[in-house]
Amino acid sequence: MSESGLRERKRQRMYQAVSDVAIRLFTARGFDAVSVAEVAAAAEISKPTLFRYFPAKEDLVLHRIADHEGEAARVVRQGPAPVEALRRHFLAGLERADPVTGLNDDPEVLAFHGLLYGTPSLVARLYAHQERSEAALAEALGGGLDARLAAGQIVAVQRILAQENWRRIAAGERVADVRPDAVAAAERAFGLLAAGLPESVREPRDRHPR
Incomplete structure (x- = not known):
């Protein structure tokens, strides 16, 4: 696989991992009760990095159905x-x-x-x-x-x-x-x-x- 292909796979894995962490927190405690900063901390990334992948908090959830x-x-x-x-x-x-x-x-x-x-x-x-x-x-x-x-x-x-x-x-x-x-x-x-x-x-x- 090319270097660009590997980068894209890594990027997609990051999307999926962060979205999964966010959804677990949201379903456990409620969407409004969990901050973006808490999601970033749980995913072990910085808040600015999270926003590079997900411009809005809602995107953390909607990513799961984006393929549809x-x-x-x-x-x-x-x-x-x-x-x-x-x-x-x-x-x-x-x-x-x-x-x-x-x-x-x-x-x-x-x-x-x-x-x-x-x-x-x-x-x-x-x-x-x-x-x-x-x-x-x-x-x-x-x-x-x-x-x-x-x-x-x-x-x-x-x-x-x-x-x-x-x-x-x-x-x-x-x-x-x-x-x-x-x-x-x-x-x-x-x-x-x-x-x-x-x-x-x-x-x-x-x-x-x-």
Whole structure:
């Protein structure tokens, strides 16, 4: 591996390590109760170094889902039928209990979702994350107003499905009991999307990998 590649791997490990330390502190004591200085001390780095990696305190938490920001766009670019590709991708996530679908009862995952959805400043930052996801998806769908409207609907469907799954799991239901309903809800939701979106969005004619 090249020297630049090694540097990038080291950088990514630092991101992950500091984010993990911060999330452990936030879930144990609450987001507002833990200072950035405390996170830096626990991660054994200086506060200025922490801010070079994470410009805002909220970024320490949102880093965990940053990889999902362009996920829908990547899925769409891989196949000729965007809604069908997204449906299959979401169902596959339910099958493997991917935390992003909300269908996961690991205590750390539940604690993370409780932190994320229970902290107003993180909810606000999550909204910005979703807006960027919509923008990337709209571009993958061909751009234009129809694509932006479709992207908004698709991201909203994924978010609502995931939140409903998380709500039931957090209330004490078992993954095995929730999964059939989650699959049925996803099938129904993506079916409505496929039926309601314009043909130009359902089958974009010009969609190139980027």
